[in-house]
Amino acid sequence: MSSPESNAPVPVPVAPGLIRLAVDCMGGDHGPSITLPACRAFLAAHPEAGLLLVGQPEALKEARSWPRCEIVPASEVVTMDDPVEVALRRKKDSSMRVAIQQLKAAEGEQPRAQACVSAGNTGALMAVSRYLLKTLEGIDRPAIASVMPNQTGGFTTMLDLGANVDCSAEHLLQFAVMGSALVSAVEGKAEPRVGLLNIGEEMIKGNETIKRAGELLRAADAAGQINFHGNVEGNDIFKATADVVVCDGFVGNVALKTAEGLASMISTFIRIEFSRNLLTKLVALLALPILQRFKSRVDHRRLNGAALLGLKGLVFKSHGSADAVAFETALNRAYDAARNRLLDRVHDRIIATLQAMPATADASLPGESGGAGDKAASAAHAA
Amino acid sequence: MSSPESNAPVPVPVAPGLIRLAVDCMGGDHGPSITLPACRAFLAAHPEAGLLLVGQPEALKEARSWPRCEIVPASEVVTMDDPVEVALRRKKDSSMRVAIQQLKAAEGEQPRAQACVSAGNTGALMAVSRYLLKTLEGIDRPAIASVMPNQTGGFTTMLDLGANVDCSAEHLLQFAVMGSALVSAVEGKAEPRVGLLNIGEEMIKGNETIKRAGELLRAADAAGQINFHGNVEGNDIFKATADVVVCDGFVGNVALKTAEGLASMISTFIRIEFSRNLLTKLVALLALPILQRFKSRVDHRRLNGAALLGLKGLVFKSHGSADAVAFETALNRAYDAARNRLLDRVHDRIIATLQAMPATADASLPGESGGAGDKAASAAHAA
Numbered sequence: 177m178s179s180p181e182s183n184a185p186v187p188v189p190v191a192p193g194l195i196r197l198a199v200d201c202m203g204g205d206h207g208p209s210i211t212l213p214a215c216r217a218f219l220a221a222h223p224e225a226g227l228l229l230v231g232q233p234e235a236l237k238e239a240r241s242w243p244r245c246e247i248v249p250a251s252e253v254v255t256m257d258d259p260v261e262v263a264l265r266r267k268k269d270s271s272m273r274v275a276i277q278q279l280k281a282a283e284g285e286q287p288r289a290q291a292c293v294s295a296g297n298t299g300a301l302m303a304v305s306r307y308l309l310k311t312l313e314g315i316d317r318p319a320i321a322s323v324m325p326n327q328t329g330g331f332t333t334m335l336d337l338g339a340n341v342d343c344s345a346e347h348l349l350q351f352a353v354m355g356s357a358l359v360s361a362v363e364g365k366a367e368p369r370v371g372l373l374n375i376g377e378e379m380i381k382g383n384e385t386i387k388r389a390g391e392l393l394r395a396a397d398a399a400g401q402i403n404f405h406g407n408v409e410g411n412d413i414f415k416a417t418a419d420v421v422v423c424d425g426f427v428g429n430v431a432l433k434t435a436e437g438l439a440s441m442i443s444t445f446i447r448i449e450f451s452r453n454l455l456t457k458l459v460a461l462l463a464l465p466i467l468q469r470f471k472s473r474v475d476h477r478r479l480n481g482a483a484l485l486g487l488k489g490l491v492f493k494s495h496g497s498a499d500a501v502a503f504e505t506a507l508n509r510a511y512d513a514a515r516n517r518l519l520d521r522v523h524d525r526i527i528a529t530l531q532a533m534p535a536t537a538d539a540s541l542p543g544e545s546g547g548a549g550d551k552a553a554s555a556a557h558a559a
Numbered sequence: 560m561s562s563p564e565s566n567a568p569v570p571v572p573v574a575p576g577l578i579r580l581a582v583d584c585m586g587g588d589h590g591p592s593i594t595l596p597a598c599r600a601f602l603a604a605h606p607e608a609g610l611l612l613v614g615q616p617e618a619l620k621e622a623r624s625w626p627r628c629e630i631v632p633a634s635e636v637v638t639m640d641d642p643v644e645v646a647l648r649r650k651k652d653s654s655m656r657v658a659i660q661q662l663k664a665a666e667g668e669q670p671r672a673q674a675c676v677s678a679g680n681t682g683a684l685m686a687v688s689r690y691l692l693k694t695l696e697g698i699d700r701p702a703i704a705s706v707m708p709n710q711t712g713g714f715t716t717m718l719d720l721g722a723n724v725d726c727s728a729e730h731l732l733q734f735a736v737m738g739s740a741l742v743s744a745v746e747g748k749a750e751p752r753v754g755l756l757n758i759g760e761e762m763i764k765g766n767e768t769i770k771r772a773g774e775l776l777r778a779a780d781a782a783g784q785i786n787f788h789g790n791v792e793g794n795d796i797f798k799a800t801a802d803v804v805v806c807d808g809f810v811g812n813v814a815l816k817t818a819e820g821l822a823s824m825i826s827t828f829i830r831i832e833f834s835r836n837l838l839t840k841l842v843a844l845l846a847l848p849i850l851q852r853f854k855s856r857v858d859h860r861r862l863n864g865a866a867l868l869g870l871k872g873l874v875f876k877s878h879g880s881a882d883a884v885a886f887e888t889a890l891n892r893a894y895d896a897a898r899n900r901l902l903d904r905v906h907d908r909i910i911a912t913l914q915a916m917p918a919t920a921d922a923s924l925p926g927e928s929g930g931a932g933d934k935a936a937s938a939a940h941a942a
Contacts, residue, residue, distance in 0.1 A: 436793070
């Protein structure tokens with residue numbers, strides 16, 4: 177997908193090469209009180225970027241005079257508790273839906289935005305995105321990718337983080353390819369090292385699906401499509417053993433939430449110990465700059481902005497509870513992905529992989545054997 | 560299993576009610592240099608406990624004069640890298656194997672020890688334990704249970720942590736029952752709250768196996784066999800939402816290693832920031848007692864000693880890299896389990912559950928449909 181051309185029929189003046197993000201300003205726990213300050217900071221930092229601010233015009237009126245901005249009206253809001261069905265079938269004029277809609281081009285035109293960002297609920301965002309955008313050719317299941325901090329001071333990208341509870345080996349291969357495209361686009365690494373999350377490094381570890389995924393990933397490496405490091409374990413996420421860690425959505429979600437829970441407990445413990453009495457509070461005062469530097473290393477706000485990969489459009493999900501700094505991080509990630517043509521990269525890499533590994537292509541036709549195989553597996557499991 | 564009687568034919572004087580542990584003194588990364596000091600401290604702290612120290616007599620000679628101790632010779636050592644086959648078929652006089660053997664009673668006699676502790680490699684320990692001890696009636700698959708710290712200052716018990724990569728709903732029910740028995744025996748909680756690890760709290764979350772496991776756990780709760788809290792997420796492990804968190808071994812192992820990796824990274828970051836320059840080192844000196852109190856809250860040495868549950872004998876696994884303090888923790892856990900009759904409790908609870916829920920009994924005959932179902936599921940997955 178290329179950037180909009182200067183003669184595209186858009187109602188605000190758009191410079192050639194301008195990249196625009198569609199922002200669901202109403203989503204998340206806090207809505208415009210968080211999203212608007214983040215958008216304003218983003219615009220100031222990116223003179224070559226534009227925003228489509230989607231939501232109730234009354235709630236967004238302070239942004240009317242902002243440069244490179246347009247308010248796109250949407251009368252409804254998908255709440256954090258709304259079931260997927262409500263977002264999909266009832267609230268057809270929601271800010272979430274209208275924001276995603278901006279990624280779709282009218283006949284013969286360019287899309288109005290190159291990426292979309294929402295802090296709305298994950299299930300609804302994925303469902304509406306899939307419905308409106310459809311999946312890319314060669315992708316069975318879109319996946320959610322996000323980053324974890326690692327001890328080099330950089331990030332490890334993980335996927336899937338919860339979109340797919342059952343995955344076949346072919347799905348895991350697709351995740352590896354999409355994750356590689358994401359890291360190469362956003363972090364500029366040409367050949368990101370891919371690790372397969374397992375319970376041991378040896379090839380014989382894991383269940384049948386994982387072992388078969390290992391074979392596919394080795395074959396994709398041999399075919400020059402990915403840079404496969406091998407199996408990694410949970411602790412490798414933080415050791416930067418791989419740039420991309422691939423797993424099914426159940427395992428990925430558990431790993432992510434486990435890490436969040438532990439980090440939160442540790443920060444509580446540090447606070448408790450440093451505020452135990454007057455003396456410890458005094459030491460805390462002295463240690464404040466040190467503790468802040470420590471905290472910034474693991475600040476979850478630096479990690480905000482998960483990519484929904486495998487769709488015909490770039491959708492980024494912010495944490496629902498994000499503050500303005502965190503939401504701006506999500507905007508930055510979406511912007512980096514758009515200007516580095518992540519959509520083209522995912523598309524090209526998947527097509528190249530399918531051509532290099534025709535045996536995996538059959539399983540990759542949307543809605544076919546992958547899904548059915550999983551259902552059979554589940555039925556066998558439950559029997 | 561009751562404690563050995565005073566007339567049992569053991570070669571050292573044994574007081575009535577004495578509980579003995581068999582210790583694989585050669586296992587782990589460090590062998591006797593760690594296990595012997597831990598055993599000595601354990602004996603000093605528990606005047607009513609005895610130890611069978613298993614290993615090469617020359618390496619254990621300093622313990623010859625210790626009270627309530629007997630050296631049991633074993634000529635071989637299972638290394639941390641030995642494949643399961645080597646431990647099982649080649650090294651038949653290994654300290655690991657001989658230690659486990661002490662849990663088996665000769666015809667008409669009491670077993671020589673009530674629990675066994677080894678820091679040897681997990682795969683070998685589980686395989687040799689299964690081979691020598693066999694599984695309890697009503698248990699398809701033994702599981703590995705260990706504890707994570709939680710923010711109440713207590714522990715959350717998790718299982719399975721890696722023994723079983725594929726689990727059926729019936730296996731997860733068995734884990735719930737065994738974990739409840741463990742927590743009630745070791746922590747004295749009569750009705751431990753059980754949580755099912757999932758990717759959301761709602762009943763509709765998860766794959767088919769997890770949803771079916773949720774149904775079984777609700778039924779077991781209704782039948783008065785367990786105290787089922789419901790679904791929990793990864794972060795709940797540290798929030799003490801449940802006393803026992805049940806999951807398959809793949810997910811459990813990833814969660815455990817993820818937590819270990821994050822904790823290790825955070826401790827590295829704290830060290831780096833406090834040793835950045837002379838000034839920060841000075842503050843570190845002042846903050847030392849605070850940092851030590853913080854550290855003791857998450858000290859992995861307090862968490863050492865995983866239980867291999869579901870066998871006809873109590874086997875506890877220490878971390879291979881455990882120091883003497885950590886190894887002593889594992890001895891303490893094994894001792895608590897033995898004197899609180901964990902083996903009887905697991906047996907009684909499983910039998911009661913099967914009687915209360917006869918529909919789950921078919922799947923629970925050792926070596927039958929559970930395992931076969933999993934193979935079918937794996938085949939379907941890989942197809």
